[in-house]
Amino acid sequence: xxxxRFERGAARLAEMGGDIDNIVAPLAEVAPDxxxxxxxxxxGDLYTRPxxxxxxxxxxxxxxxxxxxxxxxxxxxxxxxxxxVGLTPxxxxxxxxxxxxxxxxxxxxxxxxxxxxxxxxxxLLPVVG
Amino acid sequence: xxxxRFERGAARLAEMGGDIDNIVAPLAEVAPDxxxxxxxxxxGDLYTRPxxxxxxxxxxxxxxxxxxxxxxxxxxxxxxxxxxVGLTPxxxxxxxxxxxxxxxxxxxxxxxxxxxxxxxxxxLLPVVG
Amino acid sequence: xxxxRFERGAARLAEMGGDIDNIVAPLAEVAPDxxxxxxxxxxGDLYTRPxxxxxxxxxxxxxxxxxxxxxxxxxxxxxxxxxxVGLTPxxxxxxxxxxxxxxxxxxxxxxxxxxxxxxxxxxLLPVVG
Amino acid sequence: xxxxRFERGAARLAEMGGDIDNIVAPLAEVAPDxxxxxxxxxxGDLYTRPxxxxxxxxxxxxxxxxxxxxxxxxxxxxxxxxxxVGLTPxxxxxxxxxxxxxxxxxxxxxxxxxxxxxxxxxxLLPVVG
Amino acid sequence: xxxxRFERGAARLAEMGGDIDNIVAPLAEVAPDxxxxxxxxxxGDLYTRPxxxxxxxxxxxxxxxxxxxxxxxxxxxxxxxxxxVGLTPxxxxxxxxxxxxxxxxxxxxxxxxxxxxxxxxxxLLPVVG
Amino acid sequence: xxxxRFERGAARLAEMGGDIDNIVAPLAEVAPDxxxxxxxxxxGDLYTRPxxxxxxxxxxxxxxxxxxxxxxxxxxxxxxxxxxVGLTPxxxxxxxxxxxxxxxxxxxxxxxxxxxxxxxxxxLLPVVG
Numbered sequence: 059x060x061x062x063r064f065e066r067g068a069a070r071l072a073e074m075g076g077d078i079d080n081i082v083a084p085l086a087e088v089a090p091d092x093x094x095x096x097x098x099x100x101x102g103d104l105y106t107r108p109x110x111x112x113x114x115x116x117x118x119x120x121x122x123x124x125x126x127x128x129x130x131x132x133x134x135x136x137x138x139x140x141x142x143v144g145l146t147p148x149x150x151x152x153x154x155x156x157x158x159x160x161x162x163x164x165x166x167x168x169x170x171x172x173x174x175x176x177x178x179x180x181x182l183l184p185v186v187g
Numbered sequence: 188x189x190x191x192r193f194e195r196g197a198a199r200l201a202e203m204g205g206d207i208d209n210i211v212a213p214l215a216e217v218a219p220d221x222x223x224x225x226x227x228x229x230x231g232d233l234y235t236r237p238x239x240x241x242x243x244x245x246x247x248x249x250x251x252x253x254x255x256x257x258x259x260x261x262x263x264x265x266x267x268x269x270x271x272v273g274l275t276p277x278x279x280x281x282x283x284x285x286x287x288x289x290x291x292x293x294x295x296x297x298x299x300x301x302x303x304x305x306x307x308x309x310x311l312l313p314v315v316g
Numbered sequence: 317x318x319x320x321r322f323e324r325g326a327a328r329l330a331e332m333g334g335d336i337d338n339i340v341a342p343l344a345e346v347a348p349d350x351x352x353x354x355x356x357x358x359x360g361d362l363y364t365r366p367x368x369x370x371x372x373x374x375x376x377x378x379x380x381x382x383x384x385x386x387x388x389x390x391x392x393x394x395x396x397x398x399x400x401v402g403l404t405p406x407x408x409x410x411x412x413x414x415x416x417x418x419x420x421x422x423x424x425x426x427x428x429x430x431x432x433x434x435x436x437x438x439x440l441l442p443v444v445g
Numbered sequence: 446x447x448x449x450r451f452e453r454g455a456a457r458l459a460e461m462g463g464d465i466d467n468i469v470a471p472l473a474e475v476a477p478d479x480x481x482x483x484x485x486x487x488x489g490d491l492y493t494r495p496x497x498x499x500x501x502x503x504x505x506x507x508x509x510x511x512x513x514x515x516x517x518x519x520x521x522x523x524x525x526x527x528x529x530v531g532l533t534p535x536x537x538x539x540x541x542x543x544x545x546x547x548x549x550x551x552x553x554x555x556x557x558x559x560x561x562x563x564x565x566x567x568x569l570l571p572v573v574g
Numbered sequence: 575x576x577x578x579r580f581e582r583g584a585a586r587l588a589e590m591g592g593d594i595d596n597i598v599a600p601l602a603e604v605a606p607d608x609x610x611x612x613x614x615x616x617x618g619d620l621y622t623r624p625x626x627x628x629x630x631x632x633x634x635x636x637x638x639x640x641x642x643x644x645x646x647x648x649x650x651x652x653x654x655x656x657x658x659v660g661l662t663p664x665x666x667x668x669x670x671x672x673x674x675x676x677x678x679x680x681x682x683x684x685x686x687x688x689x690x691x692x693x694x695x696x697x698l699l700p701v702v703g
Numbered sequence: 704x705x706x707x708r709f710e711r712g713a714a715r716l717a718e719m720g721g722d723i724d725n726i727v728a729p730l731a732e733v734a735p736d737x738x739x740x741x742x743x744x745x746x747g748d749l750y751t752r753p754x755x756x757x758x759x760x761x762x763x764x765x766x767x768x769x770x771x772x773x774x775x776x777x778x779x780x781x782x783x784x785x786x787x788v789g790l791t792p793x794x795x796x797x798x799x800x801x802x803x804x805x806x807x808x809x810x811x812x813x814x815x816x817x818x819x820x821x822x823x824x825x826x827l828l829p830v831v832g
Contacts, residue, residue, distance in 0.1 A: 087313040088303040089280045092295065099615050100292055100804040109797035109832060114762055118798050121766035122805040123293065127386040128256040132293045151347045152754035153763050159745040160767040162549040163358055164381065164390045174346040184345040187754060216442040217432040218409045228486050229421055229675040238668035238703060246630055247669050250637035251676040252422065257385040261422045281625035282634050288616040289638040291807040316625060357744050358546040367539035367574060372504055376540050379508035380547040410496035411505050417487040418509040420678040445496060474700035475690040476667045487679055510680065514773040515643040519680045538734045550745055551768065551777045553737065561733040571732040603829040604819040605796045608811065616808055639809065644772040648809045
């Protein structure tokens with residue numbers, strides 16, 4: 059099933075601290091093609107494009123996930139990835155606070171508690187601005 | 188409190204593998220009229236209309252719930268109902284994958300894990316395309 | 317860090333049955349400025365304005381939270397606050413039912429179960445219309 | 446096609462300054478049943494319930510529509526209805542401003558321009574707080 | 575720039591009554607890669623999969639677009655495509671009405687007016703159930 | 704009515720190529736306090752914080768607005784501001800394309816046409832990657 063685009067996506071995901079098996083395994087019995095599409099398209103096609111570096115991409119991704127809502131699982135992964143590619147905890151916190159103007163308090167408050175939990179797991183608390 | 192429309196809705200719900208008591212009972216002390224409206228309007232008026240069969244309705248319902256987000260409870264019920272009215276696990280999986288183009292990955296991924304859990308409860312894994 | 321606007325917000329929150337420390341404490345290590353902004357702006361600037369009383373504000377707040385989705389934490393707080401400022405359980409239930417026309421069944425059903433849980437905690441069940 | 450619930454809804458709508466024909470006519474060739482359902486359910490069942498007066502219902506409705514987005518047509522109607530049932534321009538403005546905390550600036554700003562347009566049509570500008 | 579996946583997507587789109595040039599041309603000066611991704615992924619990868627026929631896919635697509643909101647442009651295209659692949663006007667109308675239970679009246683009402691406009695352009699009014 | 708926070712916000716907005724009068728004037732007769740809050744809080748408090756530079760803030764803002772939907776007016780302003788603070792057309796295009804994975808095609812396609820229109824107004828077409 060593996061394609062060149064999928065391999066490229068898996069490699070990009072690894073640079074972000076992720077493991078393609080964590081997408082492939084839970085979908086194996088229900089929708090292996092979904093895992094393939096995520097690997098090929100999201101990580102293989104989109105995340106490997108030039109034009110924005112990975113820190114910029116994680117900034118945009120976090121902003122989108124906070125705004126969308128019902129994305130705790132995704133925020134947890136992408137905040138971890140943001141740290142791996144070099145965004146600081148303070149930059150992530152600042153991005154979420156910034157969204158008070160656009161997404162409203164509930165989205166921001168919920169996302170900040172996810173960020174806190176990720177930072178705690180990585181022993182990054184307290185965040186120093 | 189029971190009306191003809193409500194009885195018709197309860198019967199329709201039963202065809203879908205549901206039990207109107209699972210709507211009535213949890214709302215009994217807080218909002219019995221909400222249970223009545225859901226029975227009368229959603230299941231009695233809308234779900235009993237001609238023009239689309241129940242498999243088409245469950246296709247549309249699942250697509251709406253995936254897109255809306257924060258609907259795990261409803262997806263669990265309506266994926267079960269979809270199976271009961273004759274959609275196959277493969278058709279349900281395919282519907283959710285299709286929404287990658289319209290609702291984005293987070294909605295699709297979360298919904299697929301709900302589908303997997305429903306299929307596991309009914310001993311329907313692995314899904315064969 | 318405390319400002320006049322923040323103190324005013326904390327006082328308003330107290331009138332609503334809340335405690336600013338429940339916002340400040342969980343954010344202390346991750347984003348103390350977010351707690352300050354919520355205190356200053358949402359509760360200090362907006363919630364203290366004349367023109368609507370607190371019961372009207374809680375009506376509008378609950379309608380917004382139900383519609384937004386993924387707001388269980390906020391609904392729990394604001395339904396409690398609605399009771400504290402004088403809305404009856406029946407008025408809160410009625411507001412949520414009203415939203416069937418605008419936000420769809422899933423949002424309404426999920427919110428009603430949160431309301432039921434809040435009412436149960438305050439020994440307010442059954443709700444009498 | 447007219448039912449008792451529909452007639453009751455049409456009467457309620459008239460109290461709100463609306464005209465059921467403005468719903469029936471544009472849908473006549475495409476979906477007359479949709480007009481019937483809106484008349485019967487939204488206006489006949491929901492809007493005629495006791496427990497909240499029409500000013501409270503319009504407060505909740507406006508809050509829901511602002512938060513939902515892509516509702517200019519509905520906001521225009523329901524802000525007009527809010528004025529007809531006795532909410533003042535200042536109360537409507539205050540409700541929209543209140544939502545800065547929950548729905549974010551873009552939703553609030555767009556809705557306020559709709560309110561301004563409705564007030565201008567009714568010669569209610571400037572709004573005095 | 576053309577790939578096998580893109581060619582397959584363009585062919586699929588043509589079966590749906592669309593023309594890939596209507597995606598390529600407006601994006602040519604701003605984001606040709608976006609046109610390529612839409613052709614390759616949405617139409618080439620997703621829309622050509624077995625497991626659901628095109629009528630089922632258009633049912634799901636319309637349900638998703640109605641629920642998402644702010645999708646008039648997309649609804650116009652996909653309602654046209656739904657007709658081309660064999661859904662009847664009555665089935666499309668019925669799908670939109672069905673969503674009253676899940677997406678709320680404003681989304682349904684706005685979508686129905688788009689459907690009416692598409693049907694009028696194709697001389698398909700009045701719709702006979 | 705002018706406060707230190709408002710003046711700071713107006714100055715920040717000017718750095719972004721905006722003019723506070725374009726917010727103040729249209730709201731003057733309907734909701735001058737809304738203009739004050741936007742100036743004080745969004746531009747005065749949030750946009751002047753350290754921790755993220757203006758290019759990072761505009762990246763996050765655009766991602767949030769694309770995802771939220773029904774934000775054409777805001778996208779038009781903030782894409783212009785993004786250019787003013789130094790993001791290139793190619794970076795803006797890339798940010799919008801990136802969101803295919805998170806917000807779905809309709810949000811991305813609509814936003815790209817807004818970007819194209821802004822770039823055309825500033826004679827920045829074609830965009831060179």
